[in-house]
Amino acid sequence: MRTQLPEAFLATSQGQRANEILRACVHCGFCNATCPTYQVLGDERDGPRGRIYLMKEMFESGEPNLIASDHLDRCLTCRACETTCPSGVDYGELLEIGRATLEPKLQRSLMERMKRFFMLRLLPHPHRLARITAPVRWLRPLLPRRLRPLLPIASGKSVASSADDSTSVILLQGCVQRQLTPATNERLLNICQRLGLRAGFVADEGCCGGLALHLAEETHAQERMAATASALNEALPDDGVIVSSASGCGVTVKDYGRLLAGTVAAEDGARVAEATLDVAEFLLPYADQLTASQPQLRLAVQTPCTLQHGQKLPDVVTQILEAVGYELVSVSDPHLCCGSAGVYSVLQPKISSELAERKLAALNSEQPDVIVSANVGCQTHLAGRSKTPVKHWLELIE
Ligand code: SF4
Ligand code: SF4
Incomplete structure (x- = not known):
């Protein structure tokens, strides 16, 4: 694609990178075929090729473009188009x-600003989230479907096993996961202990910054990422690993090398990113020592976009589940997003609901006993609508 970006923009690292990426696009449109929002809305501007054009025009003119902003807001960031x-x-x-270029110039409505303020000040703060959600957990089934993911699924309990000098496997708790689906962290710690691994959590692990990145809150995201990179780096021994059991967090932490490049936290970020693995990647070499906790169940696997498109690991979960003996049912269109996408279900409820219904129809078509996911966001988003139980796949492993 030919570009004519302004000199001032090209003089920045962001401008140079935007130029490189734009020029790589040959506007073939193949990506539209796998874009969930293009499939739902049928508008070229709600597909990746259209959004790329809109961004190019916006960069070239140097002006905020309100039409472009709506179409960019509707993007799930699922990255199926990249695949x-x-x-x-x-x-x-x-x-x-x-988004980072556009956001500071936008005048969002009061309601939009309130939603964003609420999510940014609540979701990445486990203690605040716990104080508000725990006493009203019983209200979950009574809430509108789009709000159910904000309340905990009542299972498991918070685990406390802090990393110390002997810890070689740092387990990421995830700020939302530790509150909404604590059974996942509990099970992972248990599996590591049974495998004889010295595993533990970092007590002052904060939010990875992914949520602020989704909201294009650049300063907030940089602060959060730098703080988390520093905490993890301090706890990480030589030859240690960091294991993420929420693929939405893992995809961000694995990208710290790029996201924190050129900042004071660059070194911490690069080391932490290098050491981070998704839990399925980490456990795959141990698959012959794992067993199925309920081998009679037939499972439908929902592979989160952050795992398959973001981390480029489309098959690791299915490999482990098959290795331990589970029967996996076939699921059509596994590349399509379930509509959770971080805070998308709150910001774009209609498209998000439509995608969740489509995803559940695909997952349930062979009548599985349980649907399994690898990310807390997808798990709670689907569980709020599903008659079939939705669990993290680790809950099915001993
Ligand atoms: S981004 Fe889409 S339109 Fe551009 S080259 Fe890739 S597939 Fe083709
Ligand atoms: S990230 Fe997902 S929703 Fe956004 S353009 Fe790409 S495929 Fe479409």
Whole structure:
């Protein structure tokens, strides 16, 4: 794609990167075929190719574009388009630049600003979230579906096993996961202990910054990422690993090398990113020592976009579940997003609901006993609507 970005923008690292990414796009449109929002809305501007054009126009004119803003807001950041693109266009990174450029110039409505303020001040803060959600957990089934993911699924209890000098496996708790689905952390710690691994959590692990990145709150995201990179780096021994059991957090932490480059936290970020693995990647070499906790169950696997498109690990969960003996049912269109996408279900409830219904229809088509996911956001989003139980896949492993 030919570009004519302003010199002032090209003089910045973001401008240079945006230019490189735009020029890699040959506007073939293959990506539209796998874009969930294009499938639901049928508008070229709600597909990746259209959004790339809109961003190019916006960068070239240097002006905020309110129409572009609506179409960029409707993007799930699922990155299915990256998986499909034959030219290797880094769409996710381009969108990050586009949103960061646009956001400070936008006049959002009061309601929009309130939603964003509430999510940014509550969700990444486990103690605040716990104080508000724990006493009203019983209200979950009575809430509108789009709000159910904000209340905990009543299972498990908070686990406390702090990393010390002997810990070689740092387990990421996830700020939302530790409150909404504590059974996942509990089970992972248990599995590591049974495998004889010295595993523990970092007590002052904060939010990875992914949520603020989703909201294009750049300063907030940088602060959160730097703080988390520093805490993890301090706890991480030589040859240690960091294991993420929420693929939405893992995809962000694995990208700290790029996201924190050029900042004071660059070194911490690069070391932490290098040491981070998704839990399925981490456990795969131990698969012959794991067993199925309920081998009679037939499972439908929902592979989160952050795992398959973000971390480029489409098959690791299914490999482990098959290795321990589970029967997995086939699921059509596994590349399509379930509509959770961080805070998307709150900001874009209609499209999010439509995608959740489509995803559940695909997951339930072979009548599985349980649906399993690898990310707390997808798990709670689908569980709020599903008659079939939705669990983290670790809960099915001994
Ligand atoms: S598939 Fe890739 S090259 Fe083709 S339009 Fe989409 S982003 Fe551009
Ligand atoms: S990230 Fe997902 S929703 Fe956004 S343009 Fe790409 S495929 Fe479509």
